[in-house]
Amino acid sequence: MLSVGVRTYRGGMKVILVPGFWLGAWSWDRIVPTLDAAGHDVTVVTLPGMESVEADRSNIGLADHVAAIVREVDAAGEPVVLVGSSFAGTLVQIAANERPESIALVVYVDALPKPVSARPDTDPSGAEIAFSWHELTADEQRDLTPELRSEIERRAIPFPAGPVRDGWEMHDRRRHLVRSLIVATGFSPTDLEQWRADYPGVGPEIDAHADLTLVELPTSHWPQLTRPDELAEILLGTI
Numbered sequence: 001m002l003s004v005g006v007r008t009y010r011g012g013m014k015v016i017l018v019p020g021f022w023l024g025a026w027s028w029d030r031i032v033p034t035l036d037a038a039g040h041d042v043t044v045v046t047l048p049g050m051e052s053v054e055a056d057r058s059n060i061g062l063a064d065h066v067a068a069i070v071r072e073v074d075a076a077g078e079p080v081v082l083v084g085s086s087f088a089g090t091l092v093q094i095a096a097n098e099r100p101e102s103i104a105l106v107v108y109v110d111a112l113p114k115p116v117s118a119r120p121d122t123d124p125s126g127a128e129i130a131f132s133w134h135e136l137t138a139d140e141q142r143d144l145t146p147e148l149r150s151e152i153e154r155r156a157i158p159f160p161a162g163p164v165r166d167g168w169e170m171h172d173r174r175r176h177l178v179r180s181l182i183v184a185t186g187f188s189p190t191d192l193e194q195w196r197a198d199y200p201g202v203g204p205e206i207d208a209h210a211d212l213t214l215v216e217l218p219t220s221h222w223p224q225l226t227r228p229d230e231l232a233e234i235l236l237g238t239i
Contacts, residue, residue, distance in 0.1 A: 013104065013239050014076040017044045018069060020086025020111075022131045022156040023222065024050055027085070030228035031235075038236055040081075043072055047088075049128075049160040057158065058127040062094075062166035069095045079104035081239055086221060087164065090116055093175070100174035105239060109231070110140075110185040110221050112192070113209065115201040118167030128158035136221055140186040143219045143226035152225075176208045181238050183231065184216050185223045213238070 015035055017028045025044040035042050048064045049057035069091055073080055082103050084092035089111020096106050106113075131153070133141070144152075184192070192214075196203035206212065215234050220226040 012039050014078055014080040015040045015042045016072050016080050016082050018084045018088035018091055020088040021159045024157060026155060027222060028224055031224050031232050034232040045069055045072055050157050053157055057160040060160040061162040062168060065091050065163045066094050070098055073099050073102050081105045083107040083109060084111060085109040085224065086111060094168050096175040096178045097170045097172050100172055100178050103178050105179045107181045109183045109223065112182050113205050115205055116168040116170060119165050126161045129161050130158045131156035140221035148225055177210050180209055180212045182214045183234060184214055185219050186221050
């Protein structure tokens with residue numbers, strides 16, 4: 001059930017933040033202090049292969065990224081709030097499939113739940129996906145100041161190609177019972193309706209969720225960089 005809006009704030013949650021393509025834990029730095037000040041216990045995951053530009057990404061697969069997130073979920077010892085940006089939306093969706101009883105809320109930041117299929121079209125010989133502005137639409141680059149663009153270019157790390165190529169069997173329908181939030185920054189509800197028509201499986205996966213909310217925040221692909229205060233407010237209003 002897809003609704004629009006946010007919920008009443010509850011304090012004291014374990015919040016796990018996961019960056020996606022090219023960005024490291026630093027990309028959440030503008031969000032963490034606000035969540036911390038509200039009484040939440042925040043962890044930012046550094047995905048395998050994203051430790052540094054020099055890291056070996058040649059043998060990293062989707063299972064490695066999922067395992068890194070599930071370890072943090074298991075270590076929490078209580079239901080967590082799991083936030084994934086960009087490709088990490090796929091990772092937190094899979095984590096909800098693997099640990100539905102351990103996740104109180106999944107947040108998709110400029111991402112959405114969808115079928116997780118293998119992508120053999122991804123260059124099989126490449127170990128990584130290099131950062132490029134050409135990978136982002138004009139809408140996905142909104143509000144990026146020259147300073148932010150320079151920071152991204154300076155700190156970007158190639159993303160392992162293996163996780164993008166791999167698929168995942170989504171076997172546990174209890175994932176649809178996990179409360180979920182989509183923060184739509186680079187797309188609109190109209191775009192989402194078009195994707196339902198163009199990509200079989202997107203609509204059924206979204207509609208299967210018992211409690212799924214969509215909030216629009218028109219800005220870049222990375223609102224944690226361009227509109228961190230608004231993103232933090234959305235998160236605090238939904239937790």
